[in-house]
Amino acid sequence: MKKATALVLLIFLTVQLFVQPSFQADLTCGEVVMTLHKCVSYMTGSESAPSPACCDGLQRLRSLLITHEDKELACTCIRHATGRIHNLKEAAVKELPSTCRVELPFVLSTYMDCTSALEHKISGSAPTGWANG
Numbered sequence: 001m002k003k004a005t006a007l008v009l010l011i012f013l014t015v016q017l018f019v020q021p022s023f024q025a026d027l028t029c030g031e032v033v034m035t036l037h038k039c040v041s042y043m044t045g046s047e048s049a050p051s052p053a054c055c056d057g058l059q060r061l062r063s064l065l066i067t068h069e070d071k072e073l074a075c076t077c078i079r080h081a082t083g084r085i086h087n088l089k090e091a092a093v094k095e096l097p098s099t100c101r102v103e104l105p106f107v108l109s110t111y112m113d114c115t116s117a118l119e120h121k122i123s124g125s126a127p128t129g130w131a132n133g
Contacts, residue, residue, distance in 0.1 A: 027070045029077035035061040036078070040085060043092045055100035062102050071105045075114035082110045 039054035041047040050058075065071045082088055088110050097104050106114065 027064050027073050029073070029080070031064065032061060032074045032077040033081050035064070036081070039096060043089060043096065044085070044087045045089045045092060050096060050100055054096075055102065058097065058100045058102045058104075062104060065105055072114060075106045075112065078108065079112050079114060 035057040036054075038057050039050055042050040042054055061074065065074055082093065090110050093108050093110055096108055106112065
């Protein structure tokens with residue numbers, strides 16, 4: 001299972017080197033994915049709690065999200081990454097920031113709409129089609 005997860009992560013990182021969002025930011029998709037790679041076992045249910053390395057990575061990601069472009073890029077990269085990793089548990093993905101006690105500028109989800117997610121965090125209201133909670 002770990003070899004398959006590592007292979008998926010490696011393939012994703014390779015693809016991300018060639019497919020970057022159209023805006024330019026100092027942050028890269030590779031950096032975003034690397035900050036979260038230790039969390040895959042928790043998000044797939046292989047581990048019952050995120051490891052300290054996972055939470056450290058999430059905290060590192062938070063520290064990299066300085067500009068709106070950084071936040072948008074990170075959200076987009078995470079959305080693409082979660083779409084490529086099978087068996088993600090939606091509850092684990094959503095609960096990861098609170099479990100690690102790290103506040104992100106968007107709600108993690110396997111189906112997140114980054115524009116709505118970023119606006120939601122700014123305005124404090126739930127994006128269209130999303131339930132509060």
